[in-house]
Amino acid sequence: MSRRPLRPTRPDWFRIHRESSYKVYTPLLALFSMMYRSAVTLRLCAYKHGFCKARSLPGFVVSVGNLTTGGTGKTPAVIALGKWAVQKGYRTAILSRGFGGRRQDDVVEVSDGKEIFCDADMAGDEPFLTARAVPGAAVVIAKKRYRAGQYAHKKFGTQLFILDDGFQHLGLRRDLNVVLMDSAHPFGNGHLLPWGPLREPISELSRADAMVLTRFRQGAPGESMKAFLNRRFPSIPLFYADHVPKQVVFPGISRIQSPECLLSKRVAAFAGIGDPGSFKYTLEKAGAHVVGFRKFSDHYAYSPGDIAALIRMKDKTGADYLLTTEKDWVRIQRISPMASDMAYLTVAFSFLPESGGIFKVIKAGVERAKDDL
DSSP states (O other), rough: OOOOOOOOOOSSSHTTTTOOOOOOHHHHHHHHHHHHHHHHHHHHHHHHTTOOOBBBOEEEEEEEESSSSSOHHHHHHHHHHHHHHHHOOEEEEEEEEOOOOOSSSSSSEEEEEOBBBOHHHOOHHHHHHHHHHHSEEEEEEEESHHHHHHHHHHHHHEEEEEEEEEOTTTOOOOSEEEEESSSSSTTTTOBBBTTSSBOOOGGGGGGGSSEEEOOOOTTTTHHHHHHHHHSSSSSSEEEEEEEEEEEEEGGGGGGEGGGGGGGTOOOEEEEEEOHHHHHHHHHHHTEEEEEEEEEEOOOOOOOOHEEEEEEEHHHHOSEEEEEEEEHHHHHTTTOOOOOOOEEEEEEEEEEGGGGGGHHHHHHHHHHHHHOOO
């Protein structure tokens, strides 16, 4: 295997977006952030005053999105809602843009709920992972989610549409706008792109119908964020969820173990997700001793050389396992050796007991939509 070193992953936007102190590059980022704010404001005004029109789908549309560039757990949340909907017997379609895929068609059917037709390279890692995790739900991708929804309704008679990463997708009306926020780092440094992680000003949370604090834990900072949102947006229901380790999967030896197998183990790990540090925290919370960790940008395209360097990191640190996320694994499984000490961790999005009301809201909406059709 190639011994080419890891490609540089700079600039480290995840770090930059949490910086509160000024750096030499801050004025330039602030300038672009002002330009970005102007563009966002114009776009929001165009939809608000009817210059741009939103279109409707024949069913109940739930949007799952966020205010920042990533790291809130949208994909696990979409999977959790999709599984619930299928279990309830609703004809469900998950609509995604399919970031990072190599598709060429305008609308791509990733899955019909029974069979998956695209790999992660073609569909993008998140739609492929969702299709694999939610049998029974169709997964359709298109740049314009309205086209994907029309396709799903015509072919599958969809009743419930789950719009993945839909908060900024104003061209499609939704019946329930759910916004996720990381309870510890909800807004980064509080600035808009590219200076900070915000895709829209915090005030735009007023468009939400429900907010979910993810990775919520009692005590600061979760409680302080809870107090802030209740004070700033008192009329919007607030729910809570956490990401719970579920399984450790060793593809090379076809073995699945519980997270307890990581207890006191020396682990080398890597992640190319919105918040790589959250994966390290999850491993440490599971009792693993993380002796080496490498962060990559979200949707990072790994090369064989990258994998070789990560294996060397594992050997150099004397780790028992080389671990990554399930989202990363679907991107590397074609180029990674099926070694017995390589594994990925699956994580479940779990609403806390007092947050079960969000499912009641969705159920009532779907039933109303069925009556109107």
